[in-house]
Amino acid sequence: MQLTSGVLGCLCVCVCWLLEVRGRRCVFEVSNPRNLAWKERGNVSGSEQLCANTHCCVAYLSLQGGQHVQDYLGCSVMDLPCPLPTCSITRQDEYLVRCVCSSDLCNAIDNITWSPEQETANPLRPGSLVGTEGGGLVAVSILLGCLVFVVTLFTAVKCRHFKDTLLSSQHGHKPTSPSLDLTNMVERPDLDLTNMELHEVIGKGHFATVWRGFQKGAMVAVKVYLAGNEHSFTTEREVYKLPLLVHAGIADFLGAGRLEGGEMVLVLELAAYSSLHLFLTKSSCDWPSSLRLARSLADGLAFLHSEFSRHGLYKPTVAHRDLSSSNVLVRSDGTCALSDFSCSSILYNSQRGPGTREGGPGTRQGGLWTGQGNSGTITQGSLVGTLIYMSPEVLEGSVNLRSSKWMIQGDVYALGLLLWEIWTRCSTLYTGSAVPEHALPYETELGVCPSLELLCLHVAERRQRPAIPKHWEQAFQVFSLEDIVTDCWDHDADARLTSQCALDRLLTLQA
Structure with a gap:
C-alpha cells in the first residue's frame, strides 16, 4: 500500500x-x-x-x-x-x-x-x-x-x-x-475574473444584466446575475456544463465565476448582432438570409431537444422553456444561437440519470398566475416563460405535470412564433411593397404588453395566432411557409411538429 x-x-x-x-x-x-x-x-x-x-x-x-x-x-x-x-x-x-x-x-x-x-x-x-x-x-x-x-x-x-x-x-x-x-x-473551476473589464450594458433581463466585457484579450458577453437569483444562475450554469453540449446553434459558454463585489457571472461569446429581437428591429433580410436564420434557429433547438450518448458521455434532452427573440443571438455569419437557459429543465431519462431537473425560480400566490408584461416571467408551481411566447396550454394551466413532454411542445410553439417574426422582416416576401416594421407576436392585435387574461382569451380560448400575410400561401417546394409556422403553433400540442421535423421541412426550402 x-x-x-x-x-x-x-x-x-x-x-x-x-x-x-x-x-x-x-x-x-x-x-x-x-x-x-x-x-x-x-x-x-x-x-x-x-x-x-x-x-x-x-x-x-x-x-x-x-x-x-x-x-x-x-x-x-x-x-x-x-x-x-x-x-x-x-x-x-x-x-x-x-x-x-x-x-x-x-x-x-x-x-x-x-x-x-x-x-x-x-x-x-x-x-x-x-x-x-x-x-x-x-x-x-x-x-x-x-x-x-x-x-x-x-x-x-x-x-x-x-x-x-x-x-x-x-x-x-x-x-x-x-x-x-x-x-x-x-x-471546471470558476474563472479568475480579477482583470475582467465591463464596458457597457448591452442587455437587461428579469434575472440578469448583460455587459460587453474584455477578458484575456477577447471581447466577451458578461451576464451578471442580480441579487436573489442564485437559482437561475445555478440552473443556467448546469445546462452549459452538460457534456457534449457543443453545437453551432448553442451560444459558446466560456465559464462562470464571481466579480470582486461577489456578483454571480456567466461569461459567454459576444454575438456580433446581439439578440434576434434587436437584429430584426434594425434590419430586414432577403430570402437566403432569412432562411439561414430560420434553419440555424431550428437546428439549435433540435440539438437541445436531442438525447444521445457518445464516448461514454451522455447528453440528456433539455427544454429551453423561455424561447423568445430576446433569448436568441445572431452571429456575424447570420446564424442564430440559443442562449439564456436560466428557466430551462434538464430532462434525464429515468434509466440514465438522476431524474428531471426543473429549472427556473417561481412563486405561487394563492394558486394564481403572476406576471410582469411581455418580458416578465410568470409562474404557477414550476411553470415559467415569457408571456407572449407561452403556449395556450401553459397560459391556461392545463398541462400534465406528470410528463415533461409539454415543455418540449411549448418550445416548438415558441419556435413557430419566432419563424413568423423572422419572415415578417424578409424583404423578398414583400416585393413591390415596404417591409413592415418588426413587431412582437400579438403586438398588432393586443398591444405591446398584453395581460395574461387577454392572452388567455385570445390565444387559448379563441385560438387566435399572429396574422399570416396572404402571399405566404404560395408554396415553397414541398411545404409552404404557412404550413411550417401553423404546424409549429398548432393548438393541439400533440399535433405540433417536433423541432427536428421543423428543421427537416426548412431544409426542403430552396435558398
Missing part, C-alpha cells in the same frame, strides 16, 4: 507539473490574418499554436463550393466544455459549423469526424466507463482523475501544493470523487 501510494504520489506530482508547464498544442490556420484576435489565444509557430489560456482546440468550418473548408483552426478564446479528445461534428449544415476537442493537434482537418447523433435502444448511463469508439480514452482520463484525487487524500501534506495547482489550473478538469457521477456535468 505504501509503495502504491508512493507511485501514485509521484504520478500526482508529474500530472500537476505537466499542467503547469505545458499548454495545449493546436493546429493553426486562419482565413483572415488581418483579424488579430487569434494572437491573444497563444503563440504561433508555423502551423501550430500553443494555447495561452485554454486546454481546448477549436475548428470552424464554412461551406464553399459545396465543400466544408476551414475558417479558423487554433486555440479556443477561453475555456470551453471539451470533454472529448476528438473533434466530432454531429450535423453537416450549409452554414458555419464548429467542433472543440481536448488533445494535442486534435483539430486538424484530417482528424475531424462527422458523427450523426444516434439514439440507442439501451444507451449508456452517465458515468459508464464502457462506450463507443474512443470511450477507452475517456475512461482512462476519468480513472486518472480519480487516482489523483485519492492520492491527494492520503498524501495531503506532500501533495498539497500540487493538488491546489490541479484544482485551480484552467488546463485540466477538477478531480471528482469516484462515488459521484463523473460525466453528469463538466466540472
